[in-house]
Amino acid sequence: MSGPLDGVRVVDLTTVVVGPIATRTLADQGAEVIKVEAPGGDILRYLAAGSRSPAMSGKFINFNRNKRSIGLDIKQPEGAAALRALLARADVFVTNVRPAGLERAGLDFATLSALNPRLIHCSIQAFGRGGPYFNRPAYDPVIQSLSGVAGAFERSTGEPRFVPMVMTDHIAGLIAAQCVGFALYRRERTGLGEAIEVPMFENMASFVASEHLGAATFEPPLGPAGDERLLSPYYRPLPTKDGFITAHPNDNRQAFAFFAAIGRPELREDPRFNTPKARSENAAAFFELRAEALREKTTAEWLDIFAAADVPAARYNRLEDLLEDPHLAEVGFWEQDDHPTEGRIRRARTPNRFSGGMREETIPAPRLGRDTADILRELGHDEESIATMMKTGAAFAEGA
Template identity: 80%
Template sequence: MSGPLDGVKVVDLTTVVVGPIATRTLADQGADVIKVEAPGGDILRFLAAGSRTPAMSGKFINFNRNKRSIGLDIKQPEGLAAMKALLAKADVFVTNVRPQGLERAGLDFASLHALNPRLIHCGIVAFGRGGRYYNRPAYDPIIQSLSGVAGTFHRATGEPRFVPMVMTDHTTGLIAAQSVGFALYRRERTGVGEAIEVPMFENMASFVMSEHLGAATFDPPEGPSGDARLLSPDYRPLPTKDGYLTVRPNNNRQAFAFFDAIGKPELKDDPRFRTALTRTQNAPDYFRVQVEALATKTTAEWLEIFAKADVPAGPYNEIDDLLEDPHLAEVGFWHFDDHPTEGRIRRTKVPNSFSGGMREEVLPAPQLGRHTREVLRELGHDEAAIEAMLASGAAFEGLS
């Protein structure tokens, strides 16, 4: 069995996280992803502690499985020619190089459409065209700052801060992979490729404001923006006698069962909590009830009580707790592989499944230029031509 994208060839000219997440998603579904790396390689190879060998950080390994790596210096004519030869045979091109750089190299959509009319050109950019920020560089924290992600913390806690993971990279990368899937479907009907532009700022602004536009949805506004529940300081795992617990009674049945479970059935008649609307309007008070109740028993005691009452609740995991989470163990979430250079490694499985089949072979994240010779042979280069490219630096294997 093979994945739904078996037979799709993707040329990946991306670095760091947002692009590699997009292309890993395509690779995990069976696409043949060829990662084109410039001299020095993807900077993500060096952006995390704990690597066993040079240029193979844990982050790089996690975001670049199921890909092949070819080292090309596309600033050299022979390297650029090889890049275009790859793209002439590809189905999809994914890049997070800034548009001006693509145009200088002749890797913009118009140039490549003339070369390969079926090619889907997916450009992940920081900011969409037409605005004053277009063509500016940005990384995840800048987008978190601009898009209101950090501002949600400011509203909730009085201090702006970043989500301590590159959330905007992950989100935009997944949207890019989704967009490629849409474009592949349209190409099946039209036979023609197209350009996709996936801007980080606009996508994250949409993400935040879809959640928090609130009463400002209406023109003129019917009240302030923001979801009062999500912006409450107590919208968090709450302390129990011996740890933390998250409880989330939303609809009336759950809320009333929660009041019974904590021994305060009279709150069912409290006008602040009688409906979903009034509980939302009085979110700080509703959370305060939860805070005071959960502090009276242990986490295990509350989990048992809430399970019997069918009130949604779950334990609190720290990062390392996920390594031992019993549910993740039962669904086979963690896999252990023997990497050809890094030894025994742990990786996550693809969480989603397809009844028509999934990619069975898992390729280890590649060393820099690991597949340079292999891919050049597939393009028709003979051994003498490959050696000449390696000698000139137009192509390379490993760090120089």
Template identity: 90%
Template sequence: MSGPLDGVRVVDLTTVVVGPICTRTLADQGADVIKVEAPGGDILRYLAAGSRSPAMSGKFINFNRNKRSIGLDIKRPEGAAALRALLAQADVFVSNVRPAGLERAGLDFATLAALNPRLIHCSIQAFGRGGRYFNRPAYDPVIQSLSGVAGTFERATGEPRFVPMVMTDHIAGLVAAQCIGFALYRRERTGVGEAVEVPMFENMASFVASEHLGAATFDPPLGQAGDERLLSPYYRPLPTKDGYITAHPNDNRQAFAFFAAIGRPELKDDPRFNTPKARSEHAAAFFEIRAAALREKTTAEWLEILAEADVPAAPYSRLEDLLDDPHLNEVGFWEMDDHPTEGRIRRARIANRFGGGMREETLPAPRLGRDTRAILRELGHDEESIATMIETGAAFEDAS
């Protein structure tokens, strides 16, 4: 058996996180992803702390499994020609190069559609076409700042800050993978490829607005934008006698069970708390009661009580606690492998399952240019031609 994208070839001209998370998603489902790297390679090879050898950071390893790497200098005619030959055979082209840069390199949709009419051309960009920000550079913190993500922290805590992970990259990258799947489905019916543009800013603005537009959905607004439950200072793991816990009753059954568990069953008849709407309108009072009650027992005691009451609850986990989480270990989430150059590594397995089959083999994240010779052979180059390209710098390979 093989993954649902078996037989789909993806040419990956992306770097850092937003593009590689998109193409890793496609690779995990069986696509043949060819990562095209310029001299020096993807900056993520060096950007993150933690590596056993140069150009192979732990972060790069996590975002680039199941891919092949070809080293090409596409500023040289022979390198550009090799990339065009790849694209002529490809199903999907993914880049997070700014649109103006793609046009200068002859990699825009119109040019490539003439070369390969079936090509899905996916451009992940900071800002959408038609607006004043179009073609500006941006990374995740810029998008978090502009899209209101940092602003939600100011509402909640009095100080703007960023989510301490590149969340906008992850979201935009996963949206891009989803859009590519949609485009491939349409191509199966029409036989024709298309351009797909995935702007990070608009996607994150939509993400934030869906959650927080609230009363401002209506014209005129019925109140201030923002879900006050999520902006509450109590929307976080809460202290117990000996640590922290998250307890989150939502519907009436859970809320009333929670009231009984904390010894306040009468609250189910309190008009402030007897319906989801009432609890939402009086979220501050509800959350204060919850926080005060949870301080009275240990985390273990509350977990037992709330499990018996079937109230959603969980202990608070630090980053290192994930490595020993019993559920993750029981489902085989953590896999150990021997990387051919980086030694023993831990990786998170593909979380989602397909009954029709999954990718059978896992390719280790590639050294820079690991597959250059093999891919050039697939394009019809003989050994003499490959040697010439490498000698002139049009192509390069891992020297380790």
């Protein structure tokens, strides 16, 4: 069996995280992804700590499985011609090069659709077209700062903070992969490709607004923006006698079971807590009483009590604890493989499953230009032509 995108060819001109997570998602579903790398390669090869050899950081390995790598200097005519030849045969082009750079290189949708009318052109941008920020550079912290993510931390903790993950890159990258799937479906009906623009800022502003617009949804506003439950300082893992736990009753059945579990069954009659609306309006008091109660027993004791009462609860995992989590172990979440150059590696498998089949073979993340010669042969280059391109630097492979 193969993945749902088997037979789809993707040309990937992306770097860092937002683009590679989009193309890895497509690759994990069976698409053939050809990663086009400029001299020096994707900066993520060097940016993250942890590597056994140069240009192969652990982070790069995680974001670039199931891809082939071709090294091209598209500033040279032969390199640019090879990229155009790839795009002429591709189904999808994904890039996070800024729009002005795409136009200068002749990689904008208008130019490429004339070359390949069936091409789906997906441009992941920091900011959308038409606004004053368009064409500015940005990375995840810039978008977290601008979109209200850091501001939500300030409301909650008293100081602006970033989520300690490149969250906006992940969200925008997954949205880009989703949009490509939508466009492929429409192409099945129309036969034509199309341009997709995925702006990181607007997508994250939408993400934050969906959670926190709240009373400001109405015009005029019925109150300030912000979901006070999520902005509570108690909205976090809470201390027990010997560690931390997260317990999160939500509907009435769960809330009343929680009250019974902590020895306060009378709270189900308290008008501050006897309905979801009341608990939301009195979130600070509700969260504070939860915090006080949880200090009275150990984490293991509470987990047993809440499991018996069917109250949503879980232990607190540190980053290292994920490697030993019993559920992840049981579902086969962690996989180990022998990378041809990097030795034994651990990776998280694709969590989602399709009954019609999944990609069976996992291709290890490539060394820079690993597949350059093979891909050029597929494009019709003979050995002399490949050797010439390698000599001039129009094409390259690590160590070649």
